[in-house]
Amino acid sequence: MWKGSISFGLVNIPVKMYAATEEKDVRFRYLHRECRTPVKNVRMCPNCDRxxxxGEVVxxxxxxxxxxxxxEDEDWAALAPANNKAIEIIDFVELKEIDPVYFNKTYYLGAQDANNKAYALLREALIRTGKIGVARITIRSKEQLAVVRVxxxxxxxxxxxxxxxxxxxxxxxxxxxxxELNEKELTMAVQLIEQLSVPFDPAAYRDEYRNAVEDVLRKKISDEKVVEAPVRKTENVVDLMEALQASLDAARKTKTSGRKKPAAKKKATS
Incomplete structure (x- = not known):
């Protein structure tokens, strides 16, 4: 989607940029209820009533x-940044110094040839120093701030x-x-966090809502009866200590049951 180079100091690394993520939302179109025809979006001027x-839009x-x-067009032309096809690294910082709230969109950077030594050099230097590069880049006539990391x-x-x-x-x-926090409540809250702490595994998380929508659509397509999702019952625990204790008990129970080995299967007899 973009071709240019990474530059830091006097080093230039030719790269190609690829989108690293994609949205998996189920997309719908608006239809006319009577005839099921897709509805068009029309640009109307309420003053001229047409x-x-x-060509008449500004x-x-x-x-x-x-x-x-x-x-006007000449104003935009004067404002447009120089079409600099470079990811210009201006500083190197620690990744932990940038709060996640600043991050927007991720792109993969591939070298323009298979044996690019400069690409491998920057990658290894970033790994050894534990740093990331703060850079400027122009994408679609807009200058943006970015970081380069491994x-x-x-x-x-x-x-x-x-x-x-x-x-x-x-x-x-x-x-x-x-x-002023109750020390017992704080201790229980810390224990609850520790009980629920696991190594991060992205594969363990799924978009349950999207999966449910896709299930409904599959059933609609095959003319099957749509089954309503069961309502999850929740207990109305008012007291904070009770809520923490109930959460701790549930977490411990889940952890204990998860460690149990499955019963050995009996061999079939002839």
């Missing part, structure tokens, strides 16, 4: 309600938000201030 072709910024300033054997680039694009956490209402 359909507007793309982009405007609403600086006050109902008042716009329009940017994932498996591959260099990856992740676009990140600029600081002023991350909202101040102080804007969040009703965040509790520091409270």
């Amino acid at each position: 359909q507007v072709p793309w 982009r405007g910024y609403e600086y006050e309600e109902g008042r716009f300033v329009v940017l 994932y498996g054997d591959c260099l990856v680039m992740e676009t990140i938000f600029y600081p002023d694009e991350v909202r101040d956490v102080k804007q969040v209402p009703f965040v509790p201030e520091t409270h």
Whole structure:
């Protein structure tokens, strides 16, 4: 989806960029209920009361309600950043110094040839130092901030938000201030976290809602009866200590039952 180079210092590494992730949402189209025909989105001008072709559409910024300033093609041309086909690394930092809230989208970076020594050199240098590169890149006429790091054997680039694009956490209402905590409750909360702690395995997590939607669609297609999902019963535990204790007991029970070896199967007799 993009071809250029990684540059740091005087080193240039020719690379190709590939999307690293894809959304797996089930996509629907809007249909006319009466005839099941897909509905078209029409650009209408409510003032002129007619359909507007793309040639008559411009982009405007609403600086006050109902008042716009329009940017013409020549304005966009003057604003466009230089078409620099480079991922320009400007700094190297520790990965832990960047909070995950800054990360946006991930791309794989492959070398433009199979035996690119500079690619392997940067990859090994990043591994040995434990650093990641902070870079600038222009994608689709927009300059973005990004980081370059190692994932498996591959260099990856992740676009990140600029600081002023991350909202101040102080804007969040009703965040509790520091409270005196009950030591027993805190100890039980820590024990609960420890009981539920496991090594991270991405394969262990599934999009249950998407799977349910796909099941319903398969049943609809084959004209089978749609079965409603059972309602999960939850206990209304009001007391915090009771909630922690119930969670701890459930976690211990799950862990204990998980360790039990399955009973040996009896051999079939003739």
